[in-house]
Ligand code: SF4
C-alpha cells in the first residue's frame with residue numbers, strides 16, 4: 001500500500017512539474033544535468049590523478065584508470081575515427097576517445113548541438129562565469145555585429161586547420177606511426193600535466209578568456225572552440241530544432257532576450273543557426289502556449305517533442321552508443337601495466 005502511495009504521489013508530482021503550461025522547469029532540469037556532468041568530470045579527473053600517482057610517486061595504491069578520460073582527447077578521437085573508417089581497425093590505446101567522438105557527433109547530428117548545451121563541462125563552466133558576470137555587472141555585454149562575426153570566424157579557422165591536417169593531409173599509415181609512439185600512449189597524461197603544471201603563458205591565456213567570459217556570454221564556445229564549430233555545422237542537418245508559431249506568438253521578445261547564443265528567436269520561424277546548442281532556454285522563457293516548440297522533422301512529417309523529453313533523447317543516444325561500444329569491447333584501453341611503469345616512472 002505504501003509503495004502504491006509513493007508511486008501515485010511521484011506520478012502526480014511529475015505530472016504537475018512536466019505538464020504545467022509554463023516550462024520554466026526545463027532550465028532547472030538542464031542546470032541539474034550540467035552540474036551532474038561537471039561533478040562526473042571532476043570525479044574522473046580525480047581518479048585519473050590517483051592512477052598517475054601510483055606510477056609517479058612510490059607508495060600510492062593502484063587505482064584503475066577511468067577510461068572516460070579519453071573524452072579529453074578530441075583530436076585523438078577524430079584521428080581514430082578516420083583511421084577506423086579507412087582501415088576498419090580500432091586503435092587500442094585510447095578507444096574510448098573514438099567512442100566519445102562518435103557519440104558526441106551522433107548527438108549533434110540528431111539533436112542539435114545538445115552536447116555543448118547539456119553535457120560539456122567546459123560549456124558549463126563558461127556558463128557559470130557569464131552568470132557570475134551578470135550578477136556583478138547587472139548584465140552581460142554584446143559585441144557589435146561585425147566584431148562578433150569576425151571573432152566567431154576564429155573557431156572555424158581552427159576547425160578548418162584540424163580538418164585539413166587530420167581529415168585530408170594525414171594518411172592512415174602516418175597515423176599508425178603516431179599511434180605507436182610513447183607520446184600518443186600517454187596523451188591523456190600530457191593533457192593532465194598541461195593543467196597540473198600549467199605554464200605562465202597558458203595561465204595568462206586562460207585568465208584573459210575567463211575575464212572576457214565574465215563580460216560576454218560563452219567566449220570560449222562562441223569564438224574559440226573548434227570542436228563546437230564542427231558540431232554546430234553538423235547540427236544544421238539535425239531533424240530536431242526550435243520552431244516558432246507566428247499565430248501563437250505575442251512578440252514579447254523573451255526568447256530573444258534570454259537566448260545565451262544571442263539568436264533573435266522572435267524574428268525566425270525555425271532556428272537553423274549553428275550557434276543553437278539546444279539549451280531550450282527560449283522554450284522555457286516563452287509565456288505563450290504553443291508559440292515555441294521543439295520539433296522533429298523527418299521528410300514531410302513534423303512532430304512536436306515535449307521539451308522534457310529532449311534531454312531524455314539526447315542522453316539516451318549518448319549512452320546508447322557508449323553502452324553498445326562497451327558491449328563490443330571498444331572502451332577499455334589495452335595499454336599494459338608494464339608499459340605505464342616504463343613510460344611514467346621517470347616522470
Ligand atoms: S535558440 Fe533557444 S535552444 Fe537555441 S541556443 Fe537559443 S535559447 Fe538555446
Ligand code: SF4
Pocket residue numbers: 244248249250251252253254255256265266285286287288291292
Ligand atoms: S517568447 Fe514566445 S511569445 Fe515571446 S516572442 Fe518569443 S516565441 Fe513569441
